[in-house]
Amino acid sequence: MKYRFGEKLRSVRERRGLTLKQVATAVGVTESQISQIERSKVMPAVDTLLDIAGYLNLDLVHLFDDFRKEHPVHVVKADERPRYEADGTVYELLSQSEEGEHGIEAYYLTVSPGSRQGSSEYGHIGKEMGIVLEGSAELSCGGRSYPLEVGDSVSFSSDVPHILKNAGDKPLKAFWVVTPPKGLRP
Secondary structure (H helix, E strand, C coil), X not given: CCCCCHHHHHHHHHHCCCCHHHHHHHHCCCHHHHHHHHCCCCCCCHHHHHHHHHHCCCCHHHHHHHHCCCCCCCCCCHHHCCEEEECCEEEEEEEECCCCCCCCEEEEEEECCCXXXXXXXXXXXXXXXXXXXXXXXXXXXXXXXXXXCCCCEEEEECCCCEEEEECCXXXXXXXXXXXXXXXXXX
């Protein structure tokens, strides 16, 4: 069994001087079931587990604290951002979470005047969203063009061919998010 909290139940029951029979009677199950739960031989139904914990006056946080998953936090220092440059666009990786369909990656883009990123011929699986921080842009997506100015944001299905072009004479700076991660690497 994956979760083994039976020993905690037994320890609390014994410290309180209670018998298997007392707990079983109070909860409405057999002594054998309580014994099997305490020995991690069976997994009780949630309501049975709650009844046992309630009768033993056992804090559920204590019961499950061994099973808390660690949720990692990834910090990328500004001067340590991975950078990738291609065709007049600098991609600075701000963050990347897990791989796969639930993963996400975020970039700080700097697109030189006259440059563009993307393809008019193909897209890729997923979704994208971005916001223009400086400069002006034109997003071509699915045969239509969308002018974007400072503060404008956009989101779209990235399986449609798309191009983000710097439409001005100054560098275009944007915050861009892609899911699932494409894995652009320096």
